[in-house]
Amino acid sequence: MEKTALLMHYLLVGTCLFGLGTVGFLSRRNLIVMFLSVELMLQGVLVNFAGWDRYHGQSAGQVFILFVVAVAGAEAAIALALIINLVRGRQGLDVLRLQHVREDIISPPLSIEDEIGEVEPPSWPKLPRVGRPPSIPQEVLEYRPDV
Amino acid sequence: MSHCFGNMAGKVMETSNLVLILATILMAAGLWWALPWGKQRKRSPGWALLAAGLAMIWALIPPVGSFLARSLITLMAIITVASAAAMITTTRPLYAALWFGMAVLGTAGMLLYNGAEFVAMAVIVIYIGAILVMFLFLLMLDNPKGMAAFDRESWEPLTSAIVGAVLISLSTATWLHRTSISGRTACAEEGDKVSPVVVTQTVDLGHELFSRYGVAVQVLGLILLLALIGAAIIISRPLEPLSDLKDHRETTHAAGDVDSTS
Numbered sequence: 001m002e003k004t005a006l007l008m009h010y011l012l013v014g015t016c017l018f019g020l021g022t023v024g025f026l027s028r029r030n031l032i033v034m035f036l037s038v039e040l041m042l043q044g045v046l047v048n049f050a051g052w053d054r055y056h057g058q059s060a061g062q063v064f065i066l067f068v069v070a071v072a073g074a075e076a077a078i079a080l081a082l083i084i085n086l087v088r089g090r091q092g093l094d095v096l097r098l099q100h101v102r103e104d105i106i107s108p109p110l111s112i113e114d115e116i117g118e119v120e121p122p123s124w125p126k127l128p129r130v131g132r133p134p135s136i137p138q139e140v141l142e143y144r145p146d147v
Numbered sequence: 148m149s150h151c152f153g154n155m156a157g158k159v160m161e162t163s164n165l166v167l168i169l170a171t172i173l174m175a176a177g178l179w180w181a182l183p184w185g186k187q188r189k190r191s192p193g194w195a196l197l198a199a200g201l202a203m204i205w206a207l208i209p210p211v212g213s214f215l216a217r218s219l220i221t222l223m224a225i226i227t228v229a230s231a232a233a234m235i236t237t238t239r240p241l242y243a244a245l246w247f248g249m250a251v252l253g254t255a256g257m258l259l260y261n262g263a264e265f266v267a268m269a270v271i272v273i274y275i276g277a278i279l280v281m282f283l284f285l286l287m288l289d290n291p292k293g294m295a296a297f298d299r300e301s302w303e304p305l306t307s308a309i310v311g312a313v314l315i316s317l318s319t320a321t322w323l324h325r326t327s328i329s330g331r332t333a334c335a336e337e338g339d340k341v342s343p344v345v346v347t348q349t350v351d352l353g354h355e356l357f358s359r360y361g362v363a364v365q366v367l368g369l370i371l372l373l374a375l376i377g378a379a380i381i382i383s384r385p386l387e388p389l390s391d392l393k394d395h396r397e398t399t400h401a402a403g404d405v406d407s408t409s
Contacts (some may be wrong), residue, residue: 002159002211002212003172004209005208005209005210005211005212006211006220007302007320008193008209008323009208009211009220009224009255009306010261011255011319012204012205012208012319013223013224014230015227015315015319016201016227016315017227017229017231017250018314018318019311019312019314019315019318020228020231020234020235020311020315021231021235022307022310022311022314023178023182023235023307023308023310023311024234024235026184026306026307026310027182027301027302027303027304027307027308027312028235028300028301028302029298029300029301030174030240030243030295030298032240032243032244032282032285033234033235033243035224035282035297036234036244036247036282036284037234037235039247039249039274039278040231040234040235040250041228041232043250043251043254043274046258046270047227047254047257047258050257050261050263050266051261052312053261054261054262054355059333059348059351059352059355061353062263062265062266062348062352063265063352063360063363065258065263065270066266066269066356067363067367069266069269069270069273069274069368070370070371071367071370072273072274072278073266073273073277073278073371073374074370074371074373074374075374076277076278076282077374077375077377077378078282078374078376078377078378079161079380080281080282080285081377081378081379081381081382082381083285083380084285084288084382084383085382085385087285087288088385089385091216091296092295093240093295094295094297095297096164096297098178102362109347114184129220135281137377146240
């Protein structure tokens with residue numbers, strides 16, 4: 001029972017990682033987050049390999065984990081080159097800007113301009129029109145609502 | 148081993164199927180609610196639904212022996228899966244990268260628990276040390292303002308949430324029914340004990356890697372070399388700018404209109 005239960009825990013975690021990675025890859029629009037989702041699916045496979053490795057008591061699973069990690073490294077190098085190229089050429093990480101890659105028969109899902117509104121800017125203090133300029137504290141000047 | 152699978156009680160299978168279906172619905176609803184849609188709203192109900200669905204599947208599998216082992220595995224699994232869920236639902240790519248690093252750490256913990264100490268360290272070094280840092284650099288390079296519009300909206304959140312939940316529960320069902328709880332206790336074998344972790348497993352791994360899988364290691368080195376060359380070639384040829392893309396789109400739209408009217 002022990003061995004099977006341990007294997008099942010590993011299989012379940014691997015399955016969850018794979019499924020969540022699939023959701024991320026299907027639904028996100030950021031190229032980098034999509035790539036990280038693919039890496040998440042690879043993590044699920046790694047956990048699977050580790051579980052079966054312990055179950056059978058061999059080290060073949062670890063060898064395969066090393067292979068998967070090496071191929072993920074190669075994939076990351078290619079993906080980084082592609083994404084840098086795309087960012088330089090298209091000004092952005094949005095996959096929507098790459099929709100010309102699709103077949104011409106398929107209609108575009110959304111136009112580039114059809115994006116939701118921007119984040120509203122932070123409310124800055126209103127400066128008086130006359131007199132000395134007020135001293136703005138440093139934390140207000142350095143305030144960044146994002147990242 | 149096939150005789151072990153025959154004497155499963157039908158009742159248990161039915162209950163676990165029902166639990167799986169309910170967990171699928173809960174997970175799909177939770178993922179759908181937690182994914183960004185472009186509108187600001189509270190994400191916590193989605194998180195709660197997703198956690199409830201995952202906990203229901205978790206309750207289906209038999210517990211590991213000792214309390215310490217059980218709590219360790221549960222802790223690492225919670226860290227891993229929660230980080231993965233946070234990664235795919237956050238609207239900020241920088242935080243997504245950091246959550247991915249957390250998920251990798253949880254995975255490395257699970258590998259370490261299984262006695263794969265070298266592989267665990269290799270995963271940490273390669274994923275967090277190399278890949279993640281590279282992509283953090285790229286994020287900083289491209290999108291210093293963060294919170295872009297396309298990050299706060301997702302493609303078809305409902306469909307992808309359903310696909311993910313069904314994928315999780317279907318692939319769980321494949322092995323859950325194989326070694327069902329009642330089926331395994333009926334004919335538990337003597338060999339069904341966890342083999343102790345051998346500390347010198349790295350030595351065995353090295354021996355196996357360079358004797359039995361020697362050719363595969365060579366091929367892997369070749370793949371890495373080719374990826375390096377390919378990345379250099381891709382980087383050295385920039386794409387055409389965005390204005391050409393607009394022209395291309397307009398021409399294709401015009402052609403499509405002509406086709407539809409004629």
